Amino acid sequence: MAVRRGDDFGAWHFPCSDPIDFFSRAELDGYACGKPWVTWGRSTEALVTTAPSCYIFSCGYLNGVLSRNGHRPFTELRRQGREVESARGQFVARAEVGRITPGRSEGSPWQLELEELRGRGLYREMPSISGLPGRLIAVEGRQVLNFSSNNYLGLAGHPAVIETGAEYIRRYGAGSTASRLIAGNHEAYRALESFIADWKGTEAALVFGSGYHANLGILSSLTDDRDLIISDELNHASIIDGCRLSRSSVKVYPHLDLNHLEKLLRLNGFRRKVVVTESVFSMEGDRAPLKEISALCESWGAFLMVDEAHATGVIGPRGQGLAAEMDICPDIQMGTLGKAVGVAGAYVAGTRQLIDLLINRARSLVFTTAAPPGTIGSAMAALRIIASDEGDALRANLRANTNTFRRLMQSCLGHSGPAGHIVPFRIGDSDATMRISRQCFTRGVFVHGIRYPSVPEGAARLRFALTSLHTSEDLQVAVSILADVLRDESGPQKP
Numbered sequence: 001m002a003v004r005r006g007d008d009f010g011a012w013h014f015p016c017s018d019p020i021d022f023f024s025r026a027e028l029d030g031y032a033c034g035k036p037w038v039t040w041g042r043s044t045e046a047l048v049t050t051a052p053s054c055y056i057f058s059c060g061y062l063n064g065v066l067s068r069n070g071h072r073p074f075t076e077l078r079r080q081g082r083e084v085e086s087a088r089g090q091f092v093a094r095a096e097v098g099r100i101t102p103g104r105s106e107g108s109p110w111q112l113e114l115e116e117l118r119g120r121g122l123y124r125e126m127p128s129i130s131g132l133p134g135r136l137i138a139v140e141g142r143q144v145l146n147f148s149s150n151n152y153l154g155l156a157g158h159p160a161v162i163e164t165g166a167e168y169i170r171r172y173g174a175g176s177t178a179s180r181l182i183a184g185n186h187e188a189y190r191a192l193e194s195f196i197a198d199w200k201g202t203e204a205a206l207v208f209g210s211g212y213h214a215n216l217g218i219l220s221s222l223t224d225d226r227d228l229i230i231s232d233e234l235n236h237a238s239i240i241d242g243c244r245l246s247r248s249s250v251k252v253y254p255h256l257d258l259n260h261l262e263k264l265l266r267l268n269g270f271r272r273k274v275v276v277t278e279s280v281f282s283m284e285g286d287r288a289p290l291k292e293i294s295a296l297c298e299s300w301g302a303f304l305m306v307d308e309a310h311a312t313g314v315i316g317p318r319g320q321g322l323a324a325e326m327d328i329c330p331d332i333q334m335g336t337l338g339k340a341v342g343v344a345g346a347y348v349a350g351t352r353q354l355i356d357l358l359i360n361r362a363r364s365l366v367f368t369t370a371a372p373p374g375t376i377g378s379a380m381a382a383l384r385i386i387a388s389d390e391g392d393a394l395r396a397n398l399r400a401n402t403n404t405f406r407r408l409m410q411s412c413l414g415h416s417g418p419a420g421h422i423v424p425f426r427i428g429d430s431d432a433t434m435r436i437s438r439q440c441f442t443r444g445v446f447v448h449g450i451r452y453p454s455v456p457e458g459a460a461r462l463r464f465a466l467t468s469l470h471t472s473e474d475l476q477v478a479v480s481i482l483a484d485v486l487r488d489e490s491g492p493q494k495p
């Protein structure tokens with residue numbers, strides 16, 4: 001039987017009746033001497049001589065760390081203030097703690113976890129970016145075509161957006177100095193929120209420090225353990241985390257599956273039901289059928305929360321989002337200021353009472369320093385552009401680029417993806433995706449690979465973010481470089 005690094009065996013669901021026999025006969029799948037390994041009981045005798053330092057167990061009589069210095073139970077190590085990884089009732093098959101064997105510090109408690117991520121093709125690093133993010137971007141000191149920024153309208157580098165932010169910093173200072181409920185609620189906030197409420201056609205609006213903060217704050221303020229949240233399976237991590245934080249019952253429906261959604265809406269016994277969906281999905285680029293979802297919510301007495309992170313500024317009259325384009329008014333409308341708006345932060349738009357409740361309850365608003373005045377100034381300038389004729393012109397450019405890109409993808413790669421400014425190109429395997437992304441980068445195109453947990457396992461992809469700044473030549477270059485890279489790659493799975 002093959003055993004792989006990272007395999008965990010529940011102590012009470014061991015894969016054979018005799019663990020000692022199991023490990024003595026197990027095929028040590030590609031693990032040479034000196035690599036940490038899993039073991040159990042007496043069979044460690046044979047393995048320990050080739051192991052770098054020690055093994056951790058958290059089951060049975062071995063509940064502790066076994067090293068050449070002998071076996072030390074967790075209880076004893078804890079008394080000495082040592083850090084150990086433990087999982088109650090679980091056989092932990094991957095932990096090595098160098099610190100426990102002095103002089104043999106090959107591994108910190110985190111080392112094997114990092115190795116495991118590397119082994120699964122999920123290890124992440126932050127690229128170094130310099131200069132303004134436009135159609136070109138400097139990554140690791142190299143100027144490349146940029147298909148990785150959510151700067152859909154190019155506003156992050158717009159002179160008026162930059163100037164207004166700089167002016168607000170000069171006038172009001174670099175930082176807001178406190179939470180919005182204390183000394184951080186600068187008058188610029190009031191102006192921005194009333195602008196957003198007018199633009200969205202709602203009674204009121206509230207600005208958060210980020211979309212992540214907003215989603216945590218909204219969901220955990222409006223629902224608790226008496227409630228049911230019904231969420232699309234591909235909703236963003238900030239929505240998933242908000243659901244968890246709320247302590248509500250959460251039911252997930254398959255992506256865009258309205259029949260399943262309706263089944264869940266029939267469930268009873270909750271104080272309140274909230275359906276939450278993105279309008280344009282961040283990693284798929286497709287759109288939720290908001291009109292139908294809204295009608296279902298109405299029929300079954302549920303609230304509708306829509307995350308317009310990737311539609312704000314880009315879709316709908318004056319860039320108000322997909323809900324406005326569909327002519328519906330969800331109970332809770334959220335959008336970010338860090339994507340098409342080009343700055344940072346997020347808004348919630350709705351009734352006055354909704355906003356007042358969030359001001360009173362949302363811990364991610366109350367217990368954090370308010371976004372600095374420069375951010376608020378820049379966001380204001382960007383939203384003014386979005387709601388103006390200039391915004392219409394930028395959206396028309398983006399639409400034209402979207403159409404051109406689809407045509408090019410279809411003719412060169414036989415795949416066009418959804419009709420929108422986010423174009424996923426599915427590869428499947430994480431390693432292959434990152435390799436193809438690196439190859440594209442080497443040839444001058446920065447298109448980031450997206451892997452688990454941003455998308456489900458096995459659904460890794462390149463994600464092209466199109467902007468109004470790209471020229472048709474940029475699009476042509478990107479598609480032909482991708483086609484070349486795929487040709488050179490042997491065997492990546494095509495969508």
Ligand SMILES: Cc1ncc(COP(=O)(O)O)c(C=O)c1O
Binds near residue numbers: 213307310
């Ligand atoms: C759908 C969606 N909601 C919320 C967020 C979080 O927004 P922010 O980046 O402002 O924290 C994102 C960001 O990627 C997103 O894609």
